[in-house]
Amino acid sequence: LGLRDVLFGRRKLAEPKEDQLFALTTAAVTMQTELGLKTAGAAAIAFKPQSSGEFRSAFDDIDKLVDAVAQSSGSEIERKSDEFGFDWIVVRDDDLEDLVGAAHTLASELTAQGFGSQLLAALFKFDGGEHPVYWIYGFKRGAFWPFVPVGDQKRDNALELELKAKLEKELPVEQDLTRWLALFDAPV
Amino acid sequence: MRRRFSTRDAGLSIRMAVTLALVLALYASILAGLAAVYWVSLKWGAVATLLAFIVVVTAFGHITGAAEFLLRRSGARPMRDDPRLVASVLRLSQLADVPTPALYAIDSPGPNAFTVSTRRGRSNIVLTTALMTALEPHELDAVIAHELSHVANHDAAVMTYASVPRTVGETMIGEPGMVSILWVAVWWIGIPLWAIGSLLTLTLSRYREYAADRGSALLTGRPESLASALQKLDGAGHAIPNADLRGTARLEALCIVSSGGTRWSLLRDHPPLEKRLARLGAMAREQGRPVGA
Numbered sequence: 001l002g003l004r005d006v007l008f009g010r011r012k013l014a015e016p017k018e019d020q021l022f023a024l025t026t027a028a029v030t031m032q033t034e035l036g037l038k039t040a041g042a043a044a045i046a047f048k049p050q051s052s053g054e055f056r057s058a059f060d061d062i063d064k065l066v067d068a069v070a071q072s073s074g075s076e077i078e079r080k081s082d083e084f085g086f087d088w089i090v091v092r093d094d095d096l097e098d099l100v101g102a103a104h105t106l107a108s109e110l111t112a113q114g115f116g117s118q119l120l121a122a123l124f125k126f127d128g129g130e131h132p133v134y135w136i137y138g139f140k141r142g143a144f145w146p147f148v149p150v151g152d153q154k155r156d157n158a159l160e161l162e163l164k165a166k167l168e169k170e171l172p173v174e175q176d177l178t179r180w181l182a183l184f185d186a187p188v
Numbered sequence: 189m190r191r192r193f194s195t196r197d198a199g200l201s202i203r204m205a206v207t208l209a210l211v212l213a214l215y216a217s218i219l220a221g222l223a224a225v226y227w228v229s230l231k232w233g234a235v236a237t238l239l240a241f242i243v244v245v246t247a248f249g250h251i252t253g254a255a256e257f258l259l260r261r262s263g264a265r266p267m268r269d270d271p272r273l274v275a276s277v278l279r280l281s282q283l284a285d286v287p288t289p290a291l292y293a294i295d296s297p298g299p300n301a302f303t304v305s306t307r308r309g310r311s312n313i314v315l316t317t318a319l320m321t322a323l324e325p326h327e328l329d330a331v332i333a334h335e336l337s338h339v340a341n342h343d344a345a346v347m348t349y350a351s352v353p354r355t356v357g358e359t360m361i362g363e364p365g366m367v368s369i370l371w372v373a374v375w376w377i378g379i380p381l382w383a384i385g386s387l388l389t390l391t392l393s394r395y396r397e398y399a400a401d402r403g404s405a406l407l408t409g410r411p412e413s414l415a416s417a418l419q420k421l422d423g424a425g426h427a428i429p430n431a432d433l434r435g436t437a438r439l440e441a442l443c444i445v446s447s448g449g450t451r452w453s454l455l456r457d458h459p460p461l462e463k464r465l466a467r468l469g470a471m472a473r474e475q476g477r478p479v480g481a
Contacts, residue, residue: 082434084432085434120434136433154430155428155430157416157419157420157428158412158413159412160428161419161465162411162412162415164469165411165468165469165473166472168469177419178427178428180428180429181429181431181432182431182432182433183433
């Protein structure tokens with residue numbers, strides 16, 4: 001963020017940074033060996049749809065592309081929307097690389113069509129502990145943060161901090177803890 | 189692949205030793221000052237010794253008396269109604285090999301914990317009610333283990349001795365009421381004594397905090413529990429939010445300045461949260477414990 005943006009007000013939303021996504025596939029090895037966590041075979045990408053026809057027609061093309069990519073890798077695709085007004089694309093595949101690939105395809109296509117700023121986050125689910133563990137990828141910051149919901153609007157901060165400590169050498173982890181926002185009741 | 193983190197942090201020990209040596213040097217400079225007065229005049233030397241003695245005794249009185257006063261005035265009440273907590277303190281203190289401290293609770297909206305050592309060498313751990321509601325049981329254990337480490341490391345005594353030059357300096361600057369002509373003579377000696385003494389005491393205090401953090405992680409075997417407790421207690425809004433990303437997404441565009449402000453850490457008696465979390469994170473990595481095990 002430059003000085004000019006501060007002085008004159010920032011007019012544009014931040015463009016997504018999807019290039020750090022693939023770090024998750026290498027970090028998955030450490031997660032498996034050191035923490036006993038493995039992919040739950042599910043990921044979800046959240047974005048804010050626009051009502052403009054321009055967005056609709058662009059998104060139809062992207063939707064078809066995502067379907068084509070999913071078909072070639074054997075993933076299942078599901079679409080959902082939530083009470084916050086966000087749309088979700090849920091991807092199910094036992095291979096983490098395919099999940100990351102799907103998130104990356106969607107992000108780079110939306111960006112190419114000029115709607116990259118509508119992307120919110122990608123969510124990757126891992127199993128193996130007492131509770132499911134999520135890694136949230138914030139497209140605005142290009143960083144991951146851990147999210148371990150335990151029951152009603154509560155999260156296991158200790159486990160989240162342990163995940164950060166053990167994986168921040170190989171995963172770009174958001175360092176500002178106040179930005180570790182939750183995604184309760186996500187569709188995966 | 190289970191490794192244990194080492195019980196000692198060599199770098200920290202060295203820095204602590206250097207700081208303590210500097211405190212001793214400060215003590216020595218007080219003695220040297222007295223010797224210098226003797227050299228000028230025997231009679232004034234005796235007067236200066238007597239004054240120094242009074243100042244040191246009142247300084248000690250201030251420091252040790254304050255603890256008991258604090259405990260009585262704060263409205264702390266003995267805590268016996270929480271069997272889990274009482275059992276936990278018993279177990280942790282046996283593990284730390286220190287006499288089991290008494291537990292006190294204070295009604296306070298600010299989450300905090302501290303240890304008060306009374307004159308008979310008994311230590312008391314005081315927890316605020318806000319702390320007990322804000323933390324999970326394992327996080328509360330980590331906070332208690334941190335306080336127990338302060339007890340095991342004799343931090344109250346160490347900090348008392350270390351802060352004598354500072355308190356002496358403070359007394360020399362701050363109490364002109366004694367003998368005003370003498371005050372004019374000594375206040376300019378008091379200022380460097382107070383300034384250097386304060387700097388050393390605060391530095392030492394931060395080091396002792398790191399040591400107690402390490403002690404807590406060793407006692408509970410879970411550095412991440414203390415890390416989690418610390419980020420919940422830090423007043424600067426560092427806590428991991430419970431708010432939903434979708435609910436606050438619109439604020440993102442307004443977030444111009446990163447919330448990670450700079451603070452002048454030299455004048456703080458506790459180390460900044462980021463540094464404490466970084467150290468605990470390093471311990472968690474060393475430990476290599478499987479999640480949930």
